Each structure stands twice: as structure tokens, then as C-alpha cells.
Amino acid sequence: MSQNPNTLRWIKKHWYAPEAIPIYAVIGVAVGGATWYLTRLARGPDVVWDRKNNPQPWLNVDQGTNTKMMAVNQKFDKS
Numbered sequence: 001m002s003q004n005p006n007t008l009r010w011i012k013k014h015w016y017a018p019e020a021i022p023i024y025a026v027i028g029v030a031v032g033g034a035t036w037y038l039t040r041l042a043r044g045p046d047v048v049w050d051r052k053n054n055p056q057p058w059l060n061v062d063q064g065t066n067t068k069m070m071a072v073n074q075k076f077d078k079s
Contacts, residue, residue, distance in 0.1 A: 041047070044067065054060070061067060 042049075046067075048054075048056075
């Protein structure tokens with residue numbers, strides 16, 4: 001697929017600026033992080049995508065499984 005040289009020249013003239021490269025990098029990292037986090041949330045045990053086959057998936061989580069992103073206390077108290 002060959003592109004028109006005038007189109008590339010227009011893009012470089014209007015969208016490429018050396019001082020804007022850090023902005024593009026920060027936005028790229030932010031979008032990547034948001035995508036990762038939303039994917040992680042969507043795959044959690046509390047989310048129900050298929051209500052017919054498994055209406056309560058949180059009942060299948062083992063007792064010692066950590067479902068949080070960060071666990072301060074690794075030991076679970078027995079009550």
C-alpha cells in the first residue's frame with residue numbers, strides 16, 4: 001500500500017513536532033495502562049459475562065485465593 005507523498009508531508013508538517021513527543025509518549029502509556037486495568041477488571045471473579053452457564057462465579061473462588069491487586073495482610077484470619 002503506497003501512500004501519497006503529499007499526505008506524509010502534510011502529516012509531518014501538522015502533527016510532528018519534537019516538543020510534542022513526550023506528550024505522545026505519556027498519552028500512549030496512559031492509554032496502555034487504562035486498557036490493561038480495564039482488562040484486569042473485566043476478568044475478575046466478581047464480573048458476570050455469561051449468566052446462563054455460571055450465574056454466580058464468585059462462589060467458585062477458593063478460600064485462600066487473593067483476588068485483590070495488592071494484599072497488605074497475606075494471612076487470612078480464621079473465624
